[in-house]
Every structure is written in C-alpha cells, then in structure tokens.
Amino acid sequence: MKILVCAWPIVVISLIGLLASLEAYTVIIDPGHGGSDPGAVRPGAYEKQLTLSTSVMLAAELRRLGVPYVMTRYSDETCSLISRRDLAARYPGSVFVSIHYNAAQSTAASGIETFYHGTSGRALGAQVQRALIYMTGAPNRGLKKRGFKVLAKNPARAAILVEGGFISNAWERRRCQDPRYQLAVAQGIVMGLVDTFGRPKRGGGAQQLQTVHQVAAARPTRSSRARRGVVVTTFSATLGRRRR
C-alpha cells in the first residue's frame, strides 16, 4: 500500500505531462554573450548581435502562439553565465534555450549543432536539432552532451544550447546574418519545442507562422508540410544549400 501511495504523485505528474502543451511551460530564451562579451567576432559579424536578433524572433513566435517566455537579456548587456542559468530557478518547470552562433579555426567548418546536459534536455535537443536541420537545410552536426555552465545544474526541466551556424565560414556567415535564416532558426526551435511538449491549444499556429514569414519578407513558399497541425515552410529552398 505504501508503494501505491508513493507512486501517486508520479502518476499525477505523468498525466499532467501528457495533458500539457507548450503554453504550460515558460520558455527561458538566452541570447548568448552580450555587452562586454561579444562572443565570436568575424568581419561585420558579432555573435552577440546575431544571438539577440534570433532570440527576439523566437520570442515573437512564442508570443504569437501564446507561450509564456522570458529572456535573460533584452539588449546589448553583460550577463554572467550563472545569472542566466539561475533565472530558471524563478520559473519552476521552465524550459531553457540558449542561442549561440559558432566559430572555428577552420574556415570550412559549417552546420548546426545542439548541446544538452540532462536527460530531459536530450529529448528536447533531439527534436530541436532535427527541426533546425529541416528548417534551414544546414549541415547536421548532431546532438551533443556537454557540461556547459548554462546547462550543467540548470534547474529548468529541460535545458539546451543551440549553435545556429559558423560565422567563421564566409558563406555561412552571410546566411547567419540574413534575417530569413535567423527566422528559420527561431522557427526550428519552436517546432522542436512543439514536438516535445505539445502544440499550444491557443495556437492557430499555421497562420501565425505564415504571418511571421511575411513580416520577414521571405520569398513565396516552395514547400511545406504539416507537423502536429503546425504548418511551416522551410527556408532551405529559398536560402539555397551550400554547393559542396
């Protein structure tokens, strides 16, 4: 009997998890770097600016879908890694998404990768990485486990860090600076969140995502497909794939 009593909270929590959808969770958007920390810098490109503009697009997507969110920074300001991570403690059951752009010694390095630390971050990271590749057509560098400061000991129910492309690669840098590409990254993250936590009931997602496309002045859609009722448009066709 004791075992049954102990099991009840787990059953209840599991049921809540099954019934919940994305708007039940606060998404903590973390635009990487900022202020005195520019992140990676290459000609004409500052990582801290790209992460912020992509994060603002992600925030707009979530707002349209009725999903609560908070950002670790809203402007070009310096924030410690610990303060970013600890923001999750103020929002129990939140989901933490850190956005970065990559740089490497090799100017040939390209593609998108997603990092996680805990088990739940792995499930979310897998969905987000898959959606990002689908939305951008970028080379898939995969899902990786790393104990980054913002991920390790993060109190969120799931924490991931997305590296949206290499600004050390001239071709990919131009893409990363393109607002349409940044929007594709933002929408890929939303798609991964929806696939993991469920489609927002207030949604009407398809129309809302299309509206964002129009705002970004993307070219007419060439392909689309339905994923759990949310119709999205890929940008790989309009932005072009890299010729290798």
Ligand SMILES: [Zn+2]
């Ligand atoms: Zn970074």
